Amino acid sequence: MRAYKIATTPPMGPVLITADGDLAEQPVQDEKKLRMPKLTMSIPPQGDSGAIAEAAKMLATANSPVILADRACRSQEGIKRLVELAEALNAPVADIGGRMNFPTTHYLCRNMDKRPLVGQADVVLMLEVADPWGQFNTISDPHHEYRRLSKPDVKIIHISLGDTLTKANYQDMQRFMPVDLAISGDAQATLPALIEAVKSAAGMSQRAAIAERATKLREDHRRMKDRARAEASPGWDATPCSTARTSAQLYNVIKNEKWCVAVSSVQWNKNLWPATEYYNFIGGSGGAGQGYGAPAAVGAALANRDKGIITVSIEGDGDLMYAPGSLWTAAHHKIPLLMIVHNNRAYHQEVMHLQKMASLHNRRMDTAAIGTTIENPNIDFAKLAQSMGLFAEGPINDPAAIGPALSRALAVVKRGEPALVDIVSQGR
Amino acid sequence: MRILISTVLLFLITSIGLAQETPPAGSAERGHQTFMKYMCYTCHGTLGQGADRGTGPKLAPGSLPYPAFALQVRTPRLDMPAYRKEFVSDQELADIYAYLLTVKPSPAAKDIPLLKFD
Numbered sequence: 001m002r003a004y005k006i007a008t009t010p011p012m013g014p015v016l017i018t019a020d021g022d023l024a025e026q027p028v029q030d031e032k033k034l035r036m037p038k039l040t041m042s043i044p045p046q047g048d049s050g051a052i053a054e055a056a057k058m059l060a061t062a063n064s065p066v067i068l069a070d071r072a073c074r075s076q077e078g079i080k081r082l083v084e085l086a087e088a089l090n091a092p093v094a095d096i097g098g099r100m101n102f103p104t105t106h107y108l109c110r111n112m113d114k115r116p117l118v119g120q121a122d123v124v125l126m127l128e129v130a131d132p133w134g135q136f137n138t139i140s141d142p143h144h145e146y147r148r149l150s151k152p153d154v155k156i157i158h159i160s161l162g163d164t165l166t167k168a169n170y171q172d173m174q175r176f177m178p179v180d181l182a183i184s185g186d187a188q189a190t191l192p193a194l195i196e197a198v199k200s201a202a203g204m205s206q207r208a209a210i211a212e213r214a215t216k217l218r219e220d221h222r223r224m225k226d227r228a229r230a231e232a233s234p235g236w237d238a239t240p241c242s243t244a245r246t247s248a249q250l251y252n253v254i255k256n257e258k259w260c261v262a263v264s265s266v267q268w269n270k271n272l273w274p275a276t277e278y279y280n281f282i283g284g285s286g287g288a289g290q291g292y293g294a295p296a297a298v299g300a301a302l303a304n305r306d307k308g309i310i311t312v313s314i315e316g317d318g319d320l321m322y323a324p325g326s327l328w329t330a331a332h333h334k335i336p337l338l339m340i341v342h343n344n345r346a347y348h349q350e351v352m353h354l355q356k357m358a359s360l361h362n363r364r365m366d367t368a369a370i371g372t373t374i375e376n377p378n379i380d381f382a383k384l385a386q387s388m389g390l391f392a393e394g395p396i397n398d399p400a401a402i403g404p405a406l407s408r409a410l411a412v413v414k415r416g417e418p419a420l421v422d423i424v425s426q427g428r
Numbered sequence: 429m430r431i432l433i434s435t436v437l438l439f440l441i442t443s444i445g446l447a448q449e450t451p452p453a454g455s456a457e458r459g460h461q462t463f464m465k466y467m468c469y470t471c472h473g474t475l476g477q478g479a480d481r482g483t484g485p486k487l488a489p490g491s492l493p494y495p496a497f498a499l500q501v502r503t504p505r506l507d508m509p510a511y512r513k514e515f516v517s518d519q520e521l522a523d524i525y526a527y528l529l530t531v532k533p534s535p536a537a538k539d540i541p542l543l544k545f546d
Contacts, residue, residue, distance in 0.1 A: 141507065229537040229545075234486055235477035236534045242473075243480050248542040266480045274545055351470045352483075355509040365515045366465050427470040428479035 394422025
């Protein structure tokens with residue numbers, strides 16, 4: 001019960017229970033005496049009221065406030081509250097994607113414009129941002145030159161439980177980022193009080209100024225959406241298949257379902273698809289390690305199975321090779337997951353770094369393929385999946401074949417079984 | 429006299445500009461092979477169409493003027509690695525440029541039904 005309570009108390013996380021051998025071997029003496037202890041959920045901590053009032057004042061008087069949300073919202077209520085805050089301020093929101101935080105259809109959604117927005121902002125509100133420094137700075141590869149993106153006098157507020165998460169001798173921290181107001185508290189639990197404080201803090205003239213921003217923000221949102229579509233069309237009919245086309249084909253197949261993208265190696269889904277529900281995107285691993293995708297997608301599909309949510313994933317081929325046994329688990333336990341393999345036959349994450357290192361050290365530039373490509377032989381992921389009991393199709397080279405293959409795969413998933421479609425794809 | 433000097437300068441600048449604008453002769457077929465060999469496609473796509481997350485800008489169709497293209501490859505701005513003459517010759521560069529010039533336009537977003545999301 002303690003483990004369950006810890007796992008489900010914000011900020012939430014995995015809990016491992018180890019039972020020693022003696023305990024595991026001992027028979028239960030009297031089953032009638034077994035009982036489940038009473039579960040009382042902990043109320044998540046809300047930020048300090050004085051600090052919330054100060055944050056509200058900074059936000060209400062800002063000319064160009066921006067909200068960055070990462071692992072902020074864990075339910076539909078959280079999304080609703082964040083919308084309410086953003087509308088109270090007419091502040092654009094960039095959803096960094098640790099969770100599904102903000103509807104992509106809302107006029108204040110500006111996921112693709114995070115960098116210019118941060119550059120123009122006079123106040124930035126971060127909600128549970130895992131890498132604060134990375135939002136305000138860039139770092140070049142391979143020379144590690146830093147460049148500040150934001151104005152030097154930008155005011156930064158961070159509402160997060162991050163400062164309370166120090167729990168081990170060895171822990172990965174992102175680069176330290178000084179902020180002007182750090183509020184230790186759960187972001188979603190703090191939002192209602194912050195919304196009320198913002199409404200109280202804004203005087204007549206500020207309310208008018210806030211309202212005036214709406215027209216331009218609506219236009220900026222529309223432009224961003226147009227840009228996303230324009231960027232998706234080049235290479236539409238290309239072979240290897242365009243990742244934008246794969247994304248669009250996938251949405252076309254699942255758009256009338258309740259859907260969840262558990263894992264995706266491409267950004268198109270978030271930039272193109274209308275997403276409004278908290279379960280639409282579950283965020284990333286947080287650690288960016290290899291091998292997360294397949295087991296995470298199977299786990300999400302298991303969690304979604306009884307909720308009538310169709311779970312899909314766009315899985316990197318390199319990533320899948322770290323834990324292909326997850327496919328057998330999905331088949332064995334009849335876990336309905338529609339997995340697309342984004343098969344670019346490479347670990348593309350590393351290629352450009354290797355090219356830069358070759359250039360820096362005056363070495364041949366065509367050596368970047370060594371250790372980064374997954375060719376000779378090419379992996380047949382459909383056969384790999386079929387060998388473990390999955391319905392699978394591929395390798396697909398013709399973009400016109402993607403849609404029909406996904407429809408057949410969805411029919412299998414709707415019967416309660418996993419399916420895999422291997423699409424030979426562009427690098428990114 | 430001032431008009432004459434200005435005219436001569438304008439002529440010289442224009443002549444130099446035109447000379448630089450003319451790309452050297454290249455083979456599109458070899459250029460495609462070179463484009464793939466040096467893995468330009470990992471960031472720019474196999475058709476030079478660009479890629480997800482802004483990792484590589486669109487190169488084709490509608491390439492940069494050759495001097496700007498060559499300048500970017502040799503001494504790149506932003507995150508792109510530099511490709512020196514010792515490893516990617518001027519001829520190979522001209523071949524890649526010739527390949528990019530052969531890329532045909534994709535359908536416009538407004539003409540693709542699957543991109544009408546809203």
